[in-house]
Amino acid sequence: MVLPALFFMLPSLILAQSALDIVIKCDKVFYESSNSSIAKIKLSIGKYIIKEREMRFSGEPRIKILEYVSKDYGENKRDSRSLANMLEPISDKGIGMLTYEYDASNKDNDTWLYLPSFGKVKRMISSSEGSDESGSFFGSEFSIEDTQHRKIKDFTYKILEETIYNNRSVWIIESIPTQEKALKTKYGKIVSWVDKERFIIIKENLYDRNRNLYKQETFDDIEQIDNVWLARKITMNNLFTHRVSIMEMVAVAYNMKIPDEFLTQRSLTDFAYRERNLKEIRAYLK
Secondary structure, eight states: OHHHHHHHHHHHHHHOOOHHHHHHHHHHHHHHHOSEEEEEEEEEEEEEEEETTEEEESSOOEEEEEEEEEEEESTTSOEEEEEEEEEESGGGTTOEEEEEEOOOTTSOOEEEEEETTTTEEEEOOOTTTSOTTTTBSTTSSSBTGGGSOOOGGGEEEEEEEEEEETTEEEEEEEEEEOHHHHTTOSEEEEEEEEETTTOOEEEEEEEETTSOEEEEEEEEEEEEETTEEEEEEEEEEETTTTEEEEEEEEEEEESOOOOGGGSSTHHHHOHHHHHHHHHHHHTTOO
16 A cells, blocks of 8 residues: 555655755756847836736837847856847947856856947946946846846745746745845845746846835746747836836847857947947847
């Protein structure tokens, strides 16, 4: 009688996963699916109102179009470099942001901003060290921190609930920054809805250091491109300012060849050099 009892217990034992196990699997899906990417992004920014239970822009939103190129590095592909370059509006054309992300917990990420009107490259401080504007991703409600991949070791995790969200079976996982990370982030807590089947995040609540709900992020129009799960539309709602930013992936491609030398400060300042390289990379967009 022991063997049948164990047999029926096995499925529940296999399915029982800790919050850390789930986060590690999400991280694995993220890194193993792609080692390079290019995306053309439409960024809509503005105030919003709630009308008929729907969020709508209260006026004409500001629209920005940019290109984003990234590549993973290191033995475990846990370091990365990315370049974001503004295409529209014409008044912002050429503004660029270069970011180096490091997996090592004792090494902070580096971000540089180039403003053509000043002709200088400036190293940016993190959103926790300066004003909200200094840590903003091109003036949107997405902070620079929001656009960067989180390091597993920077948080502790707990499963709050298992439920259904948007017809998907999900875990709701709470992430609390470690004592060291807490000094470098504006977030005191993050609650994530993780898709059980695909191991991707489909919603997040971001809390400030006083544990007040600060921002809400949703991931919609999810599809698989080049074996990578992608949210074509990401919405960031700032509950304090009543401003919303919507990031739409107009075109995207993964796993193409990107020269190492392209992801350097030269691509921020040298228009001809940047365009020459982008011409080849853009051919992969879909």
